[in-house]
Amino acid sequence: MEYNVNDKGFYGKFGGAYIPEMLYPNVAELRDTYLEIIQETAFQEQFYYLLKHYVGRPTPLYLAERLSEKYKAQIYLKREDLCHTGAHKINNTIGQILVARKLGKKSIIAETGAGQHGVATATVCALMGMDCIIYMGSHDMERQKPNVERMKILGATVIPATSGSKTLKDATNEAMRHWINHPQETHYIIGSVVGPHPYPAMVALFQSVISDEIKMQLQQQIGRENPDYIIACVGGGSNAAGAFYHFMDNKDVKLVAVEAAGKGVNSGQSAATTALGTMGILHGSRTLLMQTEDGQVTEPYSISAGLDYPGIGPLHAHLFDTKRATFYAVTDENAMKAGIALSRLEGIIPAIETAHALAALDEMQLQPHESRYSPQQARRYYSSNRDCPRPGCTR
Numbered sequence: 001m002e003y004n005v006n007d008k009g010f011y012g013k014f015g016g017a018y019i020p021e022m023l024y025p026n027v028a029e030l031r032d033t034y035l036e037i038i039q040e041t042a043f044q045e046q047f048y049y050l051l052k053h054y055v056g057r058p059t060p061l062y063l064a065e066r067l068s069e070k071y072k073a074q075i076y077l078k079r080e081d082l083c084h085t086g087a088h089k090i091n092n093t094i095g096q097i098l099v100a101r102k103l104g105k106k107s108i109i110a111e112t113g114a115g116q117h118g119v120a121t122a123t124v125c126a127l128m129g130m131d132c133i134i135y136m137g138s139h140d141m142e143r144q145k146p147n148v149e150r151m152k153i154l155g156a157t158v159i160p161a162t163s164g165s166k167t168l169k170d171a172t173n174e175a176m177r178h179w180i181n182h183p184q185e186t187h188y189i190i191g192s193v194v195g196p197h198p199y200p201a202m203v204a205l206f207q208s209v210i211s212d213e214i215k216m217q218l219q220q221q222i223g224r225e226n227p228d229y230i231i232a233c234v235g236g237g238s239n240a241a242g243a244f245y246h247f248m249d250n251k252d253v254k255l256v257a258v259e260a261a262g263k264g265v266n267s268g269q270s271a272a273t274t275a276l277g278t279m280g281i282l283h284g285s286r287t288l289l290m291q292t293e294d295g296q297v298t299e300p301y302s303i304s305a306g307l308d309y310p311g312i313g314p315l316h317a318h319l320f321d322t323k324r325a326t327f328y329a330v331t332d333e334n335a336m337k338a339g340i341a342l343s344r345l346e347g348i349i350p351a352i353e354t355a356h357a358l359a360a361l362d363e364m365q366l367q368p369h370e371s372r373y374s375p376q377q378a379r380r381y382y383s384s385n386r387d388c389p390r391p392g393c394t395r
């Protein structure tokens with residue numbers, strides 16, 4: 001459990017809740033109640049019901065044979081892109097809106113950069129019939145028009161943040177301001193493993209369904225539940241946290257986190273937080289972030305909107321600090337190449353975020369897999385073990 005959050009809300013040196021006094025009651029209420037709420041049978045039933053029938057879980061764990069051949073390893077893709085709304089983000093928004101309802105909240109706010117989290121939030125608000133306000137930088141609204149349209153179709157109000165660089169961090173500031181002004185009736189759905197405690201821990205817990213399923217599916221497909229490596233991209237770090245979660249305490253499973261190097265780590269246009277960042281406070285937690293010598297947050301850059309974030313969540317800062325995870329930074333160019341390669345090898349067009357994780361395969365020195373199972377055997381094993389329903393299924 002050395003990688004779990006402690007009772008003060010820290011992962012090693014990182015985490016905590018650095019928030020304005022006005023928000024303290026809200027954050028404290030959430031901190032004191034979320035675990036209890038999540039553990040209630042009624043919550044669990046509804047959460048897993050929606051993950052199965054609404055989101056479409058479990059998502060496949062797919063043995064990418066042609067990609068495997070290229071790297072002389074056995075590579076599986078966890079197909080979070082097949083979730084409703086197209087990414088893992090909805091695992092978290094479903095969990096949080098159920099918590100918000102239990103707390104008696106009437107309306108939801110969220111911030112969004114590319115609009116992906118905004119869409120996942122607007123989706124669950126429509127599902128639950130709750131008011132939804134999404135803050136988005138006005139510059140981002142122009143760059144990401146289709147997602148703005150989706151949010152509006154889903155019934156959300158999208159409010160442009162027009163201060164500063166008119167991007168994600170400005171949207172976050174506006175959302176915080178809204179929350180301070182309407183603390184009682186509002187729940188703020190944060191979209192990654194960032195923000196003040198308990199958000200990073202809560203979001204990681206909701207996303208942990210990913211590694212829960214990986215374990216079960218690997219066991220089914222190849223008769224062992226632990227992979228040699230887990231590779232995931234890190235923007236704030238929620239998909240990585242979910243994929244790492246049930247493997248963190250098992251050091252035989254190597255964790256690989258991939259950040260966006262943009263035009264190059266030292267180009268001045270990157271989002272490679274662990275390579276360039278220092279300790280500071282960002283969005284309510286102590287973590288690694290890219291900042292100037294005077295502590296001004298540096299504007300990040302990546303071709304991928306989801307990785308274009310100046311920090312990483314405190315859990316990942318801790319995994320980096322303790323060397324539990326290995327971090328790579330991948331340039332726009334290499335990510336694009338890896339994305340095209342996957343498309344041509346497997347007929348799967350990945351998100352540009354995901355393409356960063358795939359590009360890391362070129363930098364890792366993969367040993368030929370130690371697994372006793374060949375792809376052919378894996379397929380045979382799989383076809384004789386069809387139809388296992390959902391997390392927790394033990395057959």
Ligand SMILES: *Cc1c(COP(=O)(O)O)cnc(C)c1O
Nearest residue numbers: 087192235236237238239306353
């Ligand atoms: C949003 C997004 C990310 C980045 O967010 P994390 O919290 O780091 O997971 C990565 N990949 C995809 C496909 C996304 O939509």
